[in-house]
Amino acid sequence: MMRMAVLGSGSGGNATVVQCGETTVLIDAGLSAKQLRLRMESLGVCVTKLDAIILTHEHSDHTKGVRVLLKGTEIPVFANALTRESLLHKMEGVKWKTFQNGSEFDVGELQVKAFPVPHDAQDPVGFIMHNERGRLGVLTDVGYVTGVVKNALLDLDALFVEANYDMDLLEADMKRPWA
Numbered sequence: 001m002m003r004m005a006v007l008g009s010g011s012g013g014n015a016t017v018v019q020c021g022e023t024t025v026l027i028d029a030g031l032s033a034k035q036l037r038l039r040m041e042s043l044g045v046c047v048t049k050l051d052a053i054i055l056t057h058e059h060s061d062h063t064k065g066v067r068v069l070l071k072g073t074e075i076p077v078f079a080n081a082l083t084r085e086s087l088l089h090k091m092e093g094v095k096w097k098t099f100q101n102g103s104e105f106d107v108g109e110l111q112v113k114a115f116p117v118p119h120d121a122q123d124p125v126g127f128i129m130h131n132e133r134g135r136l137g138v139l140t141d142v143g144y145v146t147g148v149v150k151n152a153l154l155d156l157d158a159l160f161v162e163a164n165y166d167m168d169l170l171e172a173d174m175k176r177p178w179a
Contacts, residue, residue: 002134002157007031007039009162014062014140016160017045018129023108026053027127027138030061033068048073051108052097055079056140057121058086067091078105080114082123101125115152118143128152136160 007015013030017040024045029036037047047069055077056062066077067090076097079087084096099105101123104113114125119141126139126149137153140162153159 002129002131002136004136004138004158004160005043006160006162007036009140011061013064014056014162015039015065016138017043018110018136018138019045020129020131020133021109023051023110024049025107025110025112025129026050028056028062028140029053029065029069030059030063031065033065033071036065036069047075050075053077054107054112054127055083055087056117056126056138057119057124058083059121059141062140063087063090067094070094078107078112080123080125083121083125086122113152115148117141117149118146126152128156134158 002020005017007017008031014028015031015036016027018025018027040047052075053066074095076095078097078099080101081098084098099114101114101116104111109131110129111131113128117124117126117139124141129136134157135155137156137159142149
């Protein structure tokens with residue numbers, strides 16, 4: 001059975017735990033390391049038992065807690081090349097694993113496939129996590145739904161979509177495209 005728990009969602013920080021059998025991954029780590037630990041512990045998840053952290057993109061509301069959370073561990077951080085490159089100067093000592101969008105990679109009992117999403121980041125992605133027990137989609141910070149996104153999300157057992165919308169924030173922010 002695959003389980004998912006959202007530790008935080010929105011501009012204040014994003015983080016989601018996915019467990020399948022003996023495998024536990026953290027998708028994004030946008031809360032403080034202290035908050036991540038507290039919220040994981042409330043679910044019975046210990047940081048040292050994480051098999052990986054998988055990043056959707058480089059924005060701080062998705063990455064803020066990575067470096068401190070992983071201090072003194074060998075837990076790998078999976079990211080695509082552009083996301084990794086944009087974070088290298090902030091995250092010395094991180095054990096990076098780079099994936100290519102559209103390809104699959106394994107983390108323990110899970111197969112993970114990244115697909116591109118429209119957002120104002122270097123190379124943002126959503127994820128499909130699957131094995132013989134099920135298929136879970138995770139989609140954060142999507143500007144709009146493209147054909148690629150629709151196709152990626154077909155035939156899922158569960159889907160988590162993180163979305164927030166603040167018209168005043170959008171109108172005041174000149175660095176983000178209107179679409």
